[in-house]
Amino acid sequence: MGTWQVADDLGEVSDLCISFNRGRLYETFWQYTLSADELSKQNAKAWLYVEKGKTSGVALSRKIGNVTTIEELWGEIDGYYGDPQGKLSSKDSEKLKECSTIFDSLERPARLRVPLDNHFGGGVAIEFGLKWLNGMALATRELNGYLKFEIPDGVSIRPAQKGDEEDIKRMHDIHYRSFNDLKVYSDWVGKWSSETYIAEVDGKFAGHIIAEVRPKGLGDFDIAVSPEFFRHRIGSTLLLTGLNSLFRRGAKVAIADFMIMNAATNNFYHDNGFNLSRAYNYFSL
Numbered sequence: 001m002g003t004w005q006v007a008d009d010l011g012e013v014s015d016l017c018i019s020f021n022r023g024r025l026y027e028t029f030w031q032y033t034l035s036a037d038e039l040s041k042q043n044a045k046a047w048l049y050v051e052k053g054k055t056s057g058v059a060l061s062r063k064i065g066n067v068t069t070i071e072e073l074w075g076e077i078d079g080y081y082g083d084p085q086g087k088l089s090s091k092d093s094e095k096l097k098e099c100s101t102i103f104d105s106l107e108r109p110a111r112l113r114v115p116l117d118n119h120f121g122g123g124v125a126i127e128f129g130l131k132w133l134n135g136m137a138l139a140t141r142e143l144n145g146y147l148k149f150e151i152p153d154g155v156s157i158r159p160a161q162k163g164d165e166e167d168i169k170r171m172h173d174i175h176y177r178s179f180n181d182l183k184v185y186s187d188w189v190g191k192w193s194s195e196t197y198i199a200e201v202d203g204k205f206a207g208h209i210i211a212e213v214r215p216k217g218l219g220d221f222d223i224a225v226s227p228e229f230f231r232h233r234i235g236s237t238l239l240l241t242g243l244n245s246l247f248r249r250g251a252k253v254a255i256a257d258f259m260i261m262n263a264a265t266n267n268f269y270h271d272n273g274f275n276l277s278r279a280y281n282y283f284s285l
Contacts, residue, residue: 001094003050013044032215067110069111135280136258136260143219146244155200155232159195167198171224195245206232217251219255
């Protein structure tokens with residue numbers, strides 16, 4: 001058997017993560033492309049699984065607020081969980097259990113994120129009896145031209161201006177329970193790659209969208225609508241405004257991420273032309 005060792009070469013770590021994802025869309029550390037510089041900037045902690053001099057596994061974590069999350073955990077096993085032909089061999093089972101080396105080193109609270117197509121990570125969750133927390137979906141929509149839409153009566157859409165970050169933070173905290181510092185939103189709104197739009201009803205803040213262009217023709221966004229204005233077409237109006245912003249600045253594909261256990265959000269993106277591309281499970285450690 002091999003061992004999990006703390007990784008010093010973040011370039012090797014990012015290359016392995018990209019390789020294990022096998023060309024699929026991924027989101028790691030809020031990025032869709034990984035590099036050693038990005039991992040260093042995010043204060044990543046990483047491990048490599050080395051067996052007989054060969055590296056055959058990788059793990060990658062970071063801490064946001066007081067929560068540590070393993071966002072990538074990959075390795076090689078011979079069998080598959082869920083295979084109707086039988087369970088894993090004792091060798092595979094022991095290899096999965098060796099992840100305790102990583103888990104024991106983490107600050108708590110901690111959680112593990114595993115894409116549905118990751119047999120190794122899924123096997124770890126089962127072997128350790130981890131409690132499922134929720135899931136995250138990545139959905140995409142191609143951007144082939146400007147989208148036509150009508151702004152609902154009584155609603156106005158305008159570019160963000162200084163001072164809006166306080167309302168954006170408040171709305172984001174309500175919807176995503178992230179409770180970041182105000183500076184996070186000031187920096188986000190002010191990034192060269194972002195355009196932010198505000199929806200108002202009779203002069204009252206009703207929602208926002210931050211549309212950000214990413215490398216390789218991708219774009220994503222942060223969107224939130226005040227609960228008192230649900231079902232007033234404000235969400236779809238903001239979304240289409242953001243998608244047109246992304247298209248105008250060169251994005252070819254828009255990415256939405258959202259929690260799986262949220263039927264309203266799932267339906268919202270389906271109704272607005274998004275298709276599921278990748279899904280992740282979150283487990284408590």
